Each structure stands twice: as C-alpha cells, then as structure tokens.
Amino acid sequence: AIYSEDFTQTAWAKTGVTVTAVAAVSPDGNTSATLVTEGTSNTVHTLEEVNATATAVNSYHTYSIYVKKGTARFVQLYALPASSGNTFANFDLEKGVVAKVSQTVQQAGIEPGPNGYWRISITIRIYAAYPTGGAGLAFINDGVNAGLMPAYVGTGKTVYVWGAQLEVREAATPYVPTSGASGTRAADTLNANNSVTGFMSPDAGTIYVEAVMPAVNQSPVGVLELGNGFFGVEATDTSANYIAFYQKNLASQNGVISASSYKAGANTSLDTKKGSAGAGRSYRGFLSYDAATLLTYDEYGLTQVAASVAVALFGRISVGRGRSTDKNPDALWFNGTIQKIVYYPTRLTEEQMADIYDAGV
Template identity: 25%
Template structure:
C-alpha cells in the first residue's frame, strides 16, 4: 500500500476496540490484539489477501469450541469427545461428534435475532460424508443444509416449517481437510435461533448409524447475512469490534485540485447496499462533501463525488464482483472525473466541482456500520489526474 516514496501502512491510524482473528501466512487462524490490523492470507494457497476490514459482529454462542459444555445439548445417542486432530488454529481444540439417525448436537443462544441469522462451523471428515446444519426459531420454522465434508461440496437444503428463507450457504476449504460450513437464514423477528448439528451418510437424509463421526471446531452464530471471521468464545458471547483505518490527507501530499486513487479490493458481503472501498471527506462532512468508492448491492463498483450536499458525479462500472479482487482507479479534477476498473476502460464525468477533503478512511463510512467486509490488497495515490489511458493501464 504505497504512494511513491511513502508507505501508506506507516501512515494509517488503525483502531479496533477488540481482539480479532485472521488467517496468517502459515495458513492458521490466529488472533490480532486490540488496535492491530489484520493481514489475511488464503489458508490453502497462502496467497496474501491483504488488509481485512469488517463490520462489528457478535458470536452468540457462549462456548464456541467446548462442545462438551452443558450449553450444547446432546440428544439421543449423540456424544462428543475431545479430539487430537490439529484444528485450523494449529491447536487440538476440536471434538469428535458421533450421532446416528436424527440424534444431534444442539444449542439455543438466549439473544434474540432480527433479520438474518448466520450459522457456521468448521468440520472435517472422519468416517461420514455429511454434516447437516439447521437453524429454526422457537416455533420450529427454519432451514436445513447438507454439507459434504469428504469433498468440500454443498449438498441439498430443505425448509423446516414456514416463514424462513435460506439466503446463502457456502463451504470453504480451510486446509488440512477442514472446511468452514456456513448457512444464512432470514425472516427472524426478535426470535432466538435454535441451532442443530446432525451427521448423515447421504444427501437429503438422516441415515447416520452408530459409530459415524466427524470432527467439529469453532461454532459461530451471528446476526447478519454472511459469515465473518471466527470469534472464539468461552463462557459468554463475544463481540469483535469494527476495523477502522484512517489517514490525514496532509500526511501523504494530497492534492485538493486533482489526483488519482488506485485500489485493489474485494468484498464477501453479498447483501449490503454499500461495501465501502474508501471515503475521502472533511471532518463531520462525510454526508455532504466527499469522494466515495464502493461496491453496490449488485456488487457493481461506484465512484461518487458530492460537494455541498449535491451529487457531482456517479460513475458505475461492472456488476457481480462478489469475492472477486478488482483493481479500480478513481481520478478527480474540476469538470474532469473518471473511473476505470479491471477489464473496463475509464468512464468520465465532465461537469463536477471538487470538495475539500482532509481525512481518508479505508473500508468504512465514518459514523455508520457500512464496511468493506472484505480485503484491501493495494492502495495507492497519485497527486495528479492521470489520463484515461493511464487509468486503464494501471487497472490491468
């Protein structure tokens, strides 16, 4: 993250009022202390994803790893025993879950959810092919999803009762045979989420038999429409605070009259209306005078200029960029704004006035919970308005 001779990473004021986890360069989940940024890596390829920027979330489970605790009810023949298998954090924090038929492991956190609930857990194949996750409300209305943990593919889903929709399901390779399984169910109205974990031999069934087992680790229930980084708990629900990264424009030779921002970023938020890449504004004027670059609800990329509470430019490029890194170049000059992204040439606006900006915020809209919910791999600034041809070149 650099501009010529200056290193943006050294100029950033970074805050986060809690610890938070990320995947390190060794492919393992680790923890960053309060106010320390997280440089996240792919757990399988070890590719550097960049600065992880997320909104605040709470893991509602009080025991995310200790499945032997009484908070986790074992129905019928279901049992859990401590495992010696290395878990995604490099320790031995997992449990062997054994169940048969509709016997299961279950927990119902006491905090009510409104909107969408996302349930996730890390699972590894032992001798049974499927882990089945289910979220229902107190009236037994919800959704159920099968996850094939021997090859990392999604199985079937079915409704349980009425009134709840499965908005998202995913299975993510975490390396060493572990997958993170996630499902998001909407339609909650100040209701608790009852979370059930089954095993199965085949898709769309409850045909596990005595001795069938899988390794589980790191359960998380959060209010939100997609899973975020793992939040460990032990005895109480825990909250990860939002990531906030700011830079005073005076710190990096900002040119008020003209300039170009270059970013490479991605978002894993498929539901939010504005996933912020950067906001440039003056203190207290972020709603009226600003540059704003963000992923829209359709994962299009938008560059907006606002001056005196009047929109000066709104340039939109592409769509459907969920979980996809894109390079994006936003250039400004009076009556000469432009925006280019990977594989798409610059689009321009020739009627705009430029606001005076004093603060650059990465991945967040100040004073709101609007965040990138993704990764910033690169950020660069040029104190001049690059040509449209140059914008296309630097976004290749």
C-alpha cells in the first residue's frame, strides 16, 4: 500500500463506502485512524488498494491492515480473482477470530494490536500477473458466512482502519508506514561483533533467550524452510560457518525449537526437549556450545549432540536472526518478540543452566 494511513487518496478505490480521515486514535497513539462507513446503496462495500501489482506468478503475497470495530462486527479481506483465485477471509472483530476462509487462501491471521485494534491478514498465491488492484477490505452485512465481496443494501455500519500493508512474503511483518511510494525499513536485528564489543569468547559460550513466538505462522506453505531465528553465532559477518538457535517452520516441521551448527557443508541439528512452540506462545531456554558440542536446556531438560564438523573462532552474535544475510537472504529472521538475551562467555553445564533457569535468570 503506497498510502498506508491515508485512505482518502485515489490509490484507495471506494465502492459503496465513505472515509473520514483523522477520526480516531490509531494503534500508534496518534489521531490518524480513518473511519470507514458503509453506504446505503445496493452494491458491494469495499475499500481497495488500486496500486497493488504483481508479476511474479507463484509468489506469495500478504495483505494486512489494522481494523477496529465500530458498529460492524464482521469484515472481509480479499484478493481479486486474477491474482489469487477468489481468495478471501472473514474476520470477527468482536471475538478476535478468523470466521471463514476460502479454499484458495494460504493463510489468514488475526492478532491484537494497541488501542482496541486487530491486525488482520491474508496470504495469497499469485496465479496470474495483474497490473492494478488486487487486495481490499469489504463490509459483508455482518454475515459471518458471506462469500467474496457480497452486494447488499447497506445500513451505515462502520469500522476504523489504519496501517495497510501489502508485501511479498508468507506472513505479515512489522508495519512500515508509507506515503506515496512503497516503503522499506531496517530489520529488527542486533549484530554484536567481538572486534568492537570484546566480550565474546572465541571458543565457547552459552546464550539464554526469552521470546514470544509470532502470532501468525510465518511459513504456512514452507517456503521459508529455516523458520524463525532467535540468534546465531558465527566467525564473521560473511562467514559460512555458524551456530543458530531457531524455530523450525510450522507448516512442515511443527514449529520445533532447534539448534543447528554448520561448517564446510556439514550440518548438525539438535531439537530441544520442549519440541514445538506454537504461534503466539512464549519460549525460554538455553543454547550452550563449543567447537564440538551443542547443548540445549529448557523446562523439559537437556538435549546434547556432537557436531559432525567443529565450528570455531566465534566472533559475532546476531540477535533476531539465525545467520548472516550475506550467505542466506532469508537469514532465519525472527518475527515475534525477543524479550531477553543473556550471554555467558563459557559453555555452561546442565546443572548450571538448570540452576539459572529455575531462578528465573
């Protein structure tokens, strides 16, 4: 969406609805939300992004927007037939649930936001290139089982909207405001190079993490095979050798929390005792390592494995991703919330990790 907060722009086609700008407090605390009011004509009632385009057939796009209940309880996100084969999802803004999805939808999600808003989203697969349009919000006459963009005589129902986003990804990422052009932002990651910080041991270490997993599955069709990375350690920014602690994707690997080491084409993987951490759930645990061994510890206890090929000379910690983007464009980005990271410059034993874990770090 090239105007993510200004729905009065012509980039947003309005059919059977009117919009009133700066009508309410938005999720960011400013008075910048827009009131969308259903008209009384017998027609569809939609607010559609007309500058949405896609040419990469078989790619995955996600459309998301923050919506707050006014007098309408149910709304729909949709993608036009040329783009995704009549993909839509209906959302209950009172209970905060996905009420109905079409067969062609890859994923629909709803998660709570600030100030009474829900961030709703749908993920679509592009079946054919389309030059304009492609994604929108529709009133559905509060019909939970409504089909794609129903036409009906409106009664003036309302919702508040803010923060629309259309992106080439399998799930919604943190919101990026736009005003007249597509937007990008720096990733939410922290890179600590030992050449600057000086606190890392080059031979071994232990890292504790507390995190809340993403509220919506980040890889519903398994394209992002590597899942979500809490952190990684590697020799340098461009090193092909690394150790990562991450969540495997939910689509094909059940969201298992796992550690992995990689060097010279040899990979060693170690699942935690806890196993999976579902969407929106909390996780806390340790990864302890040296050149030859990986250990994990969480509420279910210890797992341990010998690395098939030793990884050494650790000189960098990447928080919020599993490894350098120079070697992997997906980079195991983490799209939940990391609440705490604690680094220890030695490989802790099971007993030490248990004592610290039980004490709450």
